[in-house]
Amino acid sequence: MAEKLDCMGKVCPVPVVETRKILAGMPEGEVVEVSVDNDIAVQNLTKMAVQKHLAVSSVKLTDTHYVVSITSAGEKSADQSEEILPVQLIPGGGQSNEVVVLASDKMGEGDEKLGRTLMKGYIYALTELSLPPKTVLMYNNGAKLGIEGSDSLADLKLLESQGVEIMTCGTCLNFYGITEKLGVGSITNMYAISEKLSAATKVIKP
Helix, strand or coil: EEEEEEECCCCCCCHHHHHHHHHHHCCCCCCEEEECHHHHHHHHHHHHHHCCCCCCCEEECCCEEEEEEEECCCCHCCCCCCCCCCCCCCCCCCCCCCCECCCCCCCCCCCCHHHHHHHHHHHHHHHHHCCCEEEEECCCCCCCCCHHCCCCCHHHHHHCCCEEEEEEHHHEEEEEHHHHEEEECEEEEHHHHHHHHHHEEEEECC
């Protein structure tokens, strides 16, 4: 009997991440059936399965309900060496002194609501990487990501618990009047930010 995973209404990269976790604990030959509500999620799940060399199929039940079936390969399903995150995301791990710069509370140009959704998904994806970045720098509008009430605060706290250094520009916090609301990491200055960027082996700005 297949194990069912309900990812209806969950945005990228949550369906991929949750499916990966289920597959990691499944015996070889068992199937997980993942319910999603959009074709992009189907494509991302299919890509993940193909990268892992797992049998995968999908069916469209309605315009807003798809089921993706993936067959586990046992321990091989948990191997992340060949896995690629969904195409909408920019991976953030893998360097010894990698710095992620969050200069906005939105990702990309265009619709603001979409931009905030993408940024939230990106930060969540960072928490799932096997090799997270060494430092996350937040400045300008990105300073708002780490304050109380932010949708990304819990994920940033999780990154901090994983050993990631979280630093927020003090000038930016003061400009927006949110210094007292900072809920994660430390307050920093532009000199320290320039040092971090200069010493980084890779700088990623989504």
